[in-house]
Amino acid sequence: MTSTRILPSEYARFRTDIIDTHFKKILKKNRFTILDPMCGTAPLIPILECEGHKAYLNDILPIHFFVNQAKTLRMFNCYRDLGRNWFSECLFTRLGRLNGKQLVISEKWIDDDVLDVLVNAWNKTENDNKPTKTLMRTFILLCVRSFSCITKSKNSTWVKIGGVSSNKSLSVVIADSLNKFENYFTHNYGDSENCEGKCVFLNSDVLKLKLPEKVDLILTSPPYCNRFDIATSYGPEVYFLSKVGFITPRSEIIGTNDVKNYESFETDLSFLMRESKTANKFLSTIMKSENRDEQTYYAKYYTRYFTLVIKAFEKSLSNLLPEGKMYFVTQDNIHRGQLIEIDTILRELLVSIGWKCRRVDSWERHHLGLQNISREKALIKPKQFEKLTMVCK
Secondary structure (H helix, E strand, O other): OOOOOOEOOEOOOOOOHHHHHHHHHHHOOOOOEEEEOOOOOOOOHHHHHHOOOEEEEEOOOHHHHHHHHOOOHHHHHHHHHHOHHHHHHHHHHHOHHHOOOOOOEEOOOOOHHHHHHHHHHHHHHHHOOHHHHHHHHHHHHHHHHHHOOEEEOOOOOOEEEOEEOOOOOHHHHHHHHHHHHHHHHHHHHOOOOOOOOEEEEEOOOHHHOOOOOOEEEEEEOOOOOOOOOHHHHOHHHHHHHHHOOOOOOHHHOOOOOOOOOOOOHHHHHHHHHHHOHHHHHHHHHHHOOOOHHHHHHHHHHHHHHHHHHHHHHHHHHOOEEEEEEEEEEEEOEEEOOEEEOHHHHHHHHHHHOOOEEEEEEEEEOOOOOOOOHHHHOOOOOOOOEEEEEEEEO
């Protein structure tokens, strides 16, 4: 079975192995009301719709909120009704001032002149009907990166502010944007006309999430641990969305590496060291580092990460029916050669607050798959795994 990597610039591509081998089995027996409190790119949308489930899909980043809304069958039908040419011509008209602007150099994520065109195109969607507005905003978002000024790093998920934009013409950028969704729509919906499921999209800090009803299942995966800084990886898009009124404070993002103003470190560290023997062993090793700055940074980062994830789980589980279950997927990580079994720490913490946990399955998957040390050293040890865990009362 093949798998597909998620790249920041490709929101319509998803890994299929977890979905096909695990979540389909979980979802096949009945129709459920489901919550994904940290849905990210929400790869389950087509399954939830086509198999008749009701789902609340939440993510704090507005980029996921906007793009995910465009990935439903309703939006596909709107796209088919109006046609590719209509969207292509409309986008070309609204972004027309960028025609011929194939190379831009700037110290900002997006050059001011380019940003002005993108913002105006976004604002014009206010006059569109709701489905068209949803699609147009998504297509504009998918165009942002090509017109952004970025510097690539060794990690393909991490880009730096300032640099040179792509050399793509406006027509190519628009075509790429439409192609991503056409491929997604065709693969997931084909000739479908109707689906009985319903997806409700939310854009909330998971610690403040409120649902109108209890759910049967929670299916989720927490943000990456120390390998994917969202505010940087999605830098151009986050910058653009801030200019049209959507700002996400870094202090509310679980995976952020900004820990300068982390005020509850001592309290949270004490909690982790007391309630998780795995976290205790791992953090104790970090605290022995000879490099004082490194010791302080990583101790704060990992303490904040695990504390926020367990708080997010606890808040999410408060929305679960008495007989309901939560399934979550994690990926192991390595810090300075030391294996971090993220699921083990989270299971120990969940047990400490009264939940039962069981690892359902695991499979080998080194650090985001293809772009880390394990590609260069295929026999790297200890092995890293992706794991599926079940939680219940």
